[in-house]
Amino acid sequence: MKIILTAIASMLLLFTLSACSPEPGTEAWCNKIKEKPKADWSSNDAATYAKYCVMGQYKK
Numbered sequence: 001m002k003i004i005l006t007a008i009a010s011m012l013l014l015f016t017l018s019a020c021s022p023e024p025g026t027e028a029w030c031n032k033i034k035e036k037p038k039a040d041w042s043s044n045d046a047a048t049y050a051k052y053c054v055m056g057q058y059k060k
Contacts, residue, residue, distance in 0.1 A: 023059060024044075024045075024048045024052075024059075025048055025051070025052040025053075025058060025059035026052075026058055026059050026060075027058040029048075030049065030052065030053035030058065033045060033049055033053070034053075
């Protein structure tokens with residue numbers, strides 16, 4: 001029983017930590033995308049960057 005509870009707790013922790021990525025258009029996302037090479041940006045990334053990051057009007 002203790003092994004099962006430990007496995008469930010480990011899976012929940014892993015799921016919680018892996019699901020943390022900033023929402024496109026937020027300041028955190030803009031900072032993250034700036035570090036990514038522009039050749040690796042998708043067209044959606046470029047459009048979102050232009051819409052929210054260039055003028056500093058981030059999503060809340």
